Amino acid sequence: MGGSAEERETRASSTARLEAFSDGVMAIAITLLILEVRVPDVGPHEQLRSALAHEWPSFAAYALSFLTVGIMWANHHQMFRHIERTTFGFLMMNVVFLLPVAFVPFPTAVLAKYLGSDAERTTAVVLYGATFIGIAIMWNVVWSFAVNGRRLVGPEVTADAIRRGTRSYRLGPITYAVGTVVALFNPIAGFAIFVALAVYWLLPGSGPG
Amino acid sequence: MGGSAEERETRASSTARLEAFSDGVMAIAITLLILEVRVPDVGPHEQLRSALAHEWPSFAAYALSFLTVGIMWANHHQMFRHIERTTFGFLMMNVVFLLPVAFVPFPTAVLAKYLGSDAERTTAVVLYGATFIGIAIMWNVVWSFAVNGRRLVGPEVTADAIRRGTRSYRLGPITYAVGTVVALFNPIAGFAIFVALAVYWLLPGSGPG
Amino acid sequence: MGGSAEERETRASSTARLEAFSDGVMAIAITLLILEVRVPDVGPHEQLRSALAHEWPSFAAYALSFLTVGIMWANHHQMFRHIERTTFGFLMMNVVFLLPVAFVPFPTAVLAKYLGSDAERTTAVVLYGATFIGIAIMWNVVWSFAVNGRRLVGPEVTADAIRRGTRSYRLGPITYAVGTVVALFNPIAGFAIFVALAVYWLLPGSGPG
Amino acid sequence: MGGSAEERETRASSTARLEAFSDGVMAIAITLLILEVRVPDVGPHEQLRSALAHEWPSFAAYALSFLTVGIMWANHHQMFRHIERTTFGFLMMNVVFLLPVAFVPFPTAVLAKYLGSDAERTTAVVLYGATFIGIAIMWNVVWSFAVNGRRLVGPEVTADAIRRGTRSYRLGPITYAVGTVVALFNPIAGFAIFVALAVYWLLPGSGPG
Numbered sequence: 001m002g003g004s005a006e007e008r009e010t011r012a013s014s015t016a017r018l019e020a021f022s023d024g025v026m027a028i029a030i031t032l033l034i035l036e037v038r039v040p041d042v043g044p045h046e047q048l049r050s051a052l053a054h055e056w057p058s059f060a061a062y063a064l065s066f067l068t069v070g071i072m073w074a075n076h077h078q079m080f081r082h083i084e085r086t087t088f089g090f091l092m093m094n095v096v097f098l099l100p101v102a103f104v105p106f107p108t109a110v111l112a113k114y115l116g117s118d119a120e121r122t123t124a125v126v127l128y129g130a131t132f133i134g135i136a137i138m139w140n141v142v143w144s145f146a147v148n149g150r151r152l153v154g155p156e157v158t159a160d161a162i163r164r165g166t167r168s169y170r171l172g173p174i175t176y177a178v179g180t181v182v183a184l185f186n187p188i189a190g191f192a193i194f195v196a197l198a199v200y201w202l203l204p205g206s207g208p209g
Numbered sequence: 210m211g212g213s214a215e216e217r218e219t220r221a222s223s224t225a226r227l228e229a230f231s232d233g234v235m236a237i238a239i240t241l242l243i244l245e246v247r248v249p250d251v252g253p254h255e256q257l258r259s260a261l262a263h264e265w266p267s268f269a270a271y272a273l274s275f276l277t278v279g280i281m282w283a284n285h286h287q288m289f290r291h292i293e294r295t296t297f298g299f300l301m302m303n304v305v306f307l308l309p310v311a312f313v314p315f316p317t318a319v320l321a322k323y324l325g326s327d328a329e330r331t332t333a334v335v336l337y338g339a340t341f342i343g344i345a346i347m348w349n350v351v352w353s354f355a356v357n358g359r360r361l362v363g364p365e366v367t368a369d370a371i372r373r374g375t376r377s378y379r380l381g382p383i384t385y386a387v388g389t390v391v392a393l394f395n396p397i398a399g400f401a402i403f404v405a406l407a408v409y410w411l412l413p414g415s416g417p418g
Numbered sequence: 419m420g421g422s423a424e425e426r427e428t429r430a431s432s433t434a435r436l437e438a439f440s441d442g443v444m445a446i447a448i449t450l451l452i453l454e455v456r457v458p459d460v461g462p463h464e465q466l467r468s469a470l471a472h473e474w475p476s477f478a479a480y481a482l483s484f485l486t487v488g489i490m491w492a493n494h495h496q497m498f499r500h501i502e503r504t505t506f507g508f509l510m511m512n513v514v515f516l517l518p519v520a521f522v523p524f525p526t527a528v529l530a531k532y533l534g535s536d537a538e539r540t541t542a543v544v545l546y547g548a549t550f551i552g553i554a555i556m557w558n559v560v561w562s563f564a565v566n567g568r569r570l571v572g573p574e575v576t577a578d579a580i581r582r583g584t585r586s587y588r589l590g591p592i593t594y595a596v597g598t599v600v601a602l603f604n605p606i607a608g609f610a611i612f613v614a615l616a617v618y619w620l621l622p623g624s625g626p627g
Numbered sequence: 628m629g630g631s632a633e634e635r636e637t638r639a640s641s642t643a644r645l646e647a648f649s650d651g652v653m654a655i656a657i658t659l660l661i662l663e664v665r666v667p668d669v670g671p672h673e674q675l676r677s678a679l680a681h682e683w684p685s686f687a688a689y690a691l692s693f694l695t696v697g698i699m700w701a702n703h704h705q706m707f708r709h710i711e712r713t714t715f716g717f718l719m720m721n722v723v724f725l726l727p728v729a730f731v732p733f734p735t736a737v738l739a740k741y742l743g744s745d746a747e748r749t750t751a752v753v754l755y756g757a758t759f760i761g762i763a764i765m766w767n768v769v770w771s772f773a774v775n776g777r778r779l780v781g782p783e784v785t786a787d788a789i790r791r792g793t794r795s796y797r798l799g800p801i802t803y804a805v806g807t808v809v810a811l812f813n814p815i816a817g818f819a820i821f822v823a824l825a826v827y828w829l830l831p832g833s834g835p836g
Contacts (some may be wrong), residue, residue, distance in 0.1 A: 017228060017232060017286050020229065020232055020643060020647065021232045021235070021236055021282060023644060023647055023651060023749065024232060024233055024237070024240075024651055025236045025239060025240050025646050026648070027648055027651030027652045027655060027828075028236060028237055028240040028446075028651070028655055029240050029242075029243075030652060030725075030729060031651075031652050031655040031656050031659065031729045032240065032243070032244070032655075033234030033370075033658075033729070034659070034729055034730055034732050034733050035659070035662070035732075039736045039737050039740050040746060041732070042741075047746075047750070048737075048741060048747040048748045048751065049751040052737075052750070052754065062730070063726065066725075066726050066729065067722065067723070070719070070722030070725070070726075071719065072721070073648060073718075073720065073722070074715060074718040074719055077644050077645075077718060078715060088283060088287060091283040091285055091286060092279070092280065092410075092411050095275075095276065095279030095280070095282070095283065095411075096276070096279075096411070098239075098275075098279070099272065099275050099276070100215075102239060102240045102242070102243055102275065102731045103242075103271070104242055105243050106243050106246045106248070110248050110261075111247045111256075113248050114251075114257060119256075119257075120251060120257040122264045123256075123257040123261070124257065127261065153262075159396070160364075175819075187710075194738075201719075202719050202722075202723070207290075226437060226495050227439060227495075229438065229441055230441050230445055230491060231589030233441060233446070233449075234445045234448060234449050237445060237446055237449035237450075237655075238449050238452075241449065241450075241452070241453070244453070261487070297492060297496060300491075300492040300495060301488070301489065301492055301619075301620050303492070304484075304485065304488030304489070304492065304620075305485070305487070305488075305620070307448075307484075308481065308485065308488075310482050311448060311449045311451070311452055311484065312452055312480070314452050314453075315452050315455045315457070318457045319457050319466075320469075321455050321467060323460075328465075328466075329460060329465075329466040332465075332466040332467045332470070333466065336470065355446055435646060435650060435704050435748070436704075438647065438650055439700060441655030442650060442651055442655070442658075443654045443657060443658050446654060446655055446658035446659075447658050448659075450658065450661070450662070453815070491817075494707050504699060506705060509700075509701040509704060510697070510698065510701055510828075513693075513694065513697030513698070513700070513701065513829075514694070514697075514829070515695075516657075516697070517690065517693050517694065518695075520657060520658045520660070520661055520693065521661055521689070523661050524661050524664045525664070525823075527666045528675075528679075530664050531660060531666050532675060538674070538675040539673075541674070541676045541679070542675065545679065573719040578771075580739050594650055619772075
């Protein structure tokens with residue numbers, strides 16, 4: 001606005017507001033997850049305690065999505081320590097990246113509802129994996145755009161750091177694709193892979209390096 | 210507060226908190242959109258997979274509103290690179306601008322529910338378009354107030370940049386009005402115009418310049 | 419934490435995080451208001467257009483609460499231009515202030531549902547007014563604590579500015595109490611007073627000075 | 628990202644974005660609490676006034692959780708005045724801390740629904756207490772990690788301040804465990820302990836020192 005498209009593209013600005021907006025969307029998406037956990041209605045011959053226990057898929061889905069989106073937030077934080085400028089096009093790309101992130105509460109709720117169903121578990125886990133494949137692909141798109149020709153990175157970022165970043169981000173879509181393909185044959189195993197990925201990234205010193 | 214109304218009007222302050230609040234409202238509105246996508250209840254003779262496929266209007270409405278509000282956020286960001294001060298009246302004006310933005314989840318949910326209905330598609334698309342006409346008009350009000358007599362813009366903003374901004378913002382209400390009028394006769398075509406506008410603005414180098 | 423209670427009280431810190439948290443709560447409360455507007459279910463002999471028109475109390479309640487909370491945000495912004503330090507006790511006081519602010523979506527939803535009901539309109543408008551009386555009282559508590567003995571205000575804030583602030587904040591509980599008492603006899607008139615207050619504060623140069 | 632795991636661990640960065648993200652999650656969790664308070668449906672022989680009065684457990688649960696999470700936010704604020712650096716592992720730890728915080732709306736809604744039920748009150752209060760035990764434990768984990776070997780604290784933080792912080796944080800899990808154990812025998816008494824803790828911490832000069 002107030003400038004030609006080309007000007008807007010070249011006139012780079014700081015990433016402060018982009019980071020604040022992304023943090024906002026991720027903080028909200030992560031906190032909305034709890035709305036998916038329903039307060040059980042307890043009939044006359046039931047107990048709240050056992051009704052809560054039967055809701056284990058909701059708790060599992062909540063914890064998995066919370067930690068996974070939290071890991072993404074931490075990685076977004078790390079990535080933007082290397083990126084120091086932004087352009088209108090890059091803002092837009094970040095919006096497209098946030099689209100599947102803000103979508104996460106939906107596949108999480110589907111997983112919570114159908115993880116306990118033999119007939120529909122596969123569909124639920126595959127939808128879940130597909131969402132994270134989408135996010136992981138966008139991650140690579142955002143990073144490539146930023147480092148291509150060193151467009152948006154600071155002068156202190158070494159070529160080596162860029163190469164290592166590129167290599168590690170490439171693992172994201174692959175690992176989620178493996179989990180999703182496994183889920184097509186064995187949804188429990190696919191789900192276990194997603195849990196294992198979250199636990200692995202949470203451990204200090206074992207994140208995508 | 211702690212000052213007469215006139216004082217409040219003239220004592221301009223920085224735009225940091227206005228931008229943070231606006232980012233917050235836009236980040237929340239964009240993330241609440243997912244609550245409109247319902248987890249399907251699958252009966253004994255149905256499949257989750259086909260139930261999800263039948264929800265395509267929800268997914269389409271989610272994506273369209275997410276991208277459109279995201280584009281607005283990026284444009285708000287660009288606009289406020291030119292605006293460097295604020296007054297109490299301008300804060301209020303920005304609140305009135307945010308009212309239809311925070312309203313977006315409602316017409317989005319109406320669109321998601323009735324896009325597949327032959328009888329009600331027109332109403333749903335027109336309501337959707339009318340909301341964005343409202344936002345686009347407020348955009349012009351906010352910008353006019355800020356640049357009128359160079360009230361709130363920085364000294365580095367050229368008269369030319371202001372003229373170009375004014376011209377480009379004027380296109381907003383017009384394009385949404387065209388889409389809304391088209392929707393009165395052919396709602397699918399109106400909806401397609403809104404999708405086209407979002408895609409056009411997303412492409413690098415093709416935004417309203 | 420990591421300090422005695424007295425130390426915590428005296429060791430004042432900047433208001434940045436307090437403002438950010440308050441902005442966050444107000445931005446979320448204002449954006450959650452839209453969840454109260456329900457997507458109508460249209461039966462075979464109804465029209466979406468008329469169903470939407472019948473929802474006018476929801477739209478009216480949404481707009482009124484959005485503008486009123488928005489005005490509060492802008493006033494919070496103005497107030498904290500005078501407050502430059504914070505203490506643990508003041509953080510807590512601000513949390514108590516935010517409690518009725520975050521409560522606003524509830525009386526708004528009650529108002530939306532019962533504004534059209536002759537039997538229950540009074541209760542709905544009185545609950546609404548009572549909520550804002552509570553907020554307006556807390557406003558005075560927060561301001562008194564901050565300016566008492568010039569505890570948390572900056573050296574540039576004149577005694578006169580403090581006096582004028584105190585006087586204007588005192589009007590808040592009174593005007594809302596008047597509206598609420600009027601509502602006990604005539605809820606429509608009480609509601610009209612709340613609308614008039616919002617419009618009056620929105621107009622540039624007419625806010626509580 | 629863009630660095631080996633070890634590098635990521637050692638390359639500490641400022642806590643600004645961690646604090647902003649945590650504030651966001653806490654602000655959203657605290658504001659979502661209101662969604663648990665349902666607008667009553669009033670039948671032909673009921674009154675809205677008495678229906679609202681019957682919802683007292685919802686209001687009590689809302690107020691208790693709001694104040695308790697608010698106190699946590701203020702304490703997080705105080706804690707991070709001592710912490711000046713962060714690492715990838717510490718970001719992750721903070722995400723794990725936020726998991727039970729963002730979970731609070733669920734036990735709050737369970738409490739609101741079953742506090743009035745003789746049969747299920749115990750389960751509801753115990754679930755509520757267990758959530759806060761979890762939060763209080765994570766509080767100790769986060770603090771220990773930060774001060775262990777003075778890893779992330781600033782040079783101005785005295786050994787004495789660290790010791791006092793450690794001692795006061797240890798009280799958290801103990802007091803919540805006491806309340807939860809009491810609730811097993813007398814849920815009303817357990818609930819009263821949680822209310823008393825919130826009121827005690829709210830009073831100036833009486834917080835955990």
